[in-house]
Amino acid sequence: MNTPTTALVTGATAGLGAEFSRQLAQEGHTMVLVARDAARLQQMADELERDYSVKTEVLPADLTDDAGVAAVVGRLTDPERPVEILVNNAGIGLLDSFENNPVEDERMHLRLHVQTPMELCHAALPGMLQRHSGRIINVASVAAFANRGTYSAAKAWQVNFSRWANLAYGPSGVHVTALCPGFTHTEFHDRMGMDKSVAPRWMWLRADRVVRDGLAENARGKGVSIPTKRYKLVAAVSRVLPARFTSGPPRRAKQ
Template structure:
């Protein structure tokens, strides 16, 4: 049975990935900080889909948490065929209001953890001649929005570079860039989303479905929905001053988990 390891798997897009992949018959390794919540999710998935589900409680904003997941990814006796780097968070305020410690935690989780876990997974995938890595970024990667946007921009560039470097090996790497997605992400961050128009929201299931279609097609970047594809295309052509004006009122809001 192929196996997928999903970080940030206890809610939102991570949980949607777990449901979809379990439905497709993959075994799962679910990673998040809340062990009790992971156990509950695992029990539901096993009962509903009859797949093998392993839980790994780890805080990927710490060296210990990252090392635990690296060890699981590098275990040759329990290979992982698909890695979904989904763990992340947003901040209610922007730079420089946010304490630098919170900014550094974001860099640890959004950049260092993604780099290290991808690095841990890829050698085994190359050796087997097949494997997939999905790094969850955001449409904020294409907008000037402080540390959050900068970290997601790194995810996109890193994923594209890794995809090129692994061409011909059977290993595919993709950056997933969703826009506003209905999850509990914003509530956990205390972020007011009342100004966001209803038509701007996506479902986590739609995000996952479009991501997996783009992964199967060999793409290195996936932007779910035509509305956000158009937004990203416009952002790439717009002057910086215009982008700053657009994003200044929604700092910390464009995300997914």
Template sequence: MTTALITGATAGIGAAFARRLARDGRDLVLVARDGERLAAAAAELAKGYGVQVETLTADLATDLGIAAVEERLRDADRPVDILINNAGFGNRGAFLDVPLQAELDMLKVHVEAILRTTTAALPGMRERGRGGIVNVASVAAFLPRGTYGATKAWVVNFTQGIARDVAGSGVRLQALCPGFTRTEFHQRAGMGTSNIPRWGWLSADRVVDESLRDLARGRTLSVPGKRYKAVVAVARLLPAGGLGGISSKAARSYRTD
């Protein structure tokens, strides 16, 4: 039986990945900051799907948290076959309104953690001749949106570059770029989302289904939803900043773990 490690696994897209992969019969390693929520999620998944579920409490905004995930990924006696780098967050307000430390934490979670965990997972996967890594980015990668959009653009470019480097090894990488996705965090964080049209919302389950289908097909970029595929296509054609307002108007104060 194969094993998947998912960061930011207790809610939203991370929880949807956990449900789907458990339903597919994969054992799980769930990573998040909240130990109590991790334990509850693990118990529910193990009971509901009959798989083995391990938990790892780690804050990926810290060196200690990233190192704990690296260590688990390098454990050759308990190989991880699928890595889902989903943990992430947004900062509310314009750039100069956000504390510098919050921006630095974002770089740590969105960039350094993904760089280090991908590096930790790849050698074992390549040696076994199989594996998959999904790095969750965002449609915001293609729309100017301060540090958040910049980090997600890095995720896309990093993932597609590494995918080329390991082509033919049996290991597949994907940058997943969802648009607005309904999760509990919008309500819990008090995000102002009334300005987002109904058609703009995706379900986390749909995002995961499209991601895994694209991964099986070897697609290094997955943009769930026809409307968001169109948004990305247009954003690539327009001058920089042409569609920036679409994402910048949305409130941004949530963490996906």
């Protein structure tokens, strides 16, 4: 059992972020919850306090703009309230092809998946290294090993960064893990308007399993975590197949 400390989760009100919040609260950690919607944050905080008797903080912040990121950086660098666990989970998906997306959407997508996690890791690491203790989970995707446009490219950055950071900082007591789930039953695909029937039933995972595996493998010091044997196989095959075969099922809008 992990010693309860403080954990900060971005995108904490839905999907994998909400599941991370519940499982970390169940372990007894004080929770710092970050998302844009203040009302949903408070609902999540009330749920965690009621169900797990933990202390919570809510930090409304838009992680696609400088002011929102600065607020979270400020919390991560507060020496009086150290954060021991950082989960970079906030993310979005874009349904259309790169050439059809407004460049503003692509810029926001890149900010949320690459620049913001980099800035939050950079903020959290000095304190963790000073304490010789800390855990960071960057929620990536098995798409990082495939070829699915800018989403794959952004998630590949998270995987490569996490693998390197885990090697660099693991000997100092800081574990950094890229969690790479496949299709998972959350609000993510619904928010982007994707028809979920394009992926067969066997490809869909449960959020509780994904989070449980990610937390366990991060605690063991793994740089990359791919939940389930079937997705480990998908990732391994994707590395050796020609690029044209690794684009995955086509995205299709809900009718």
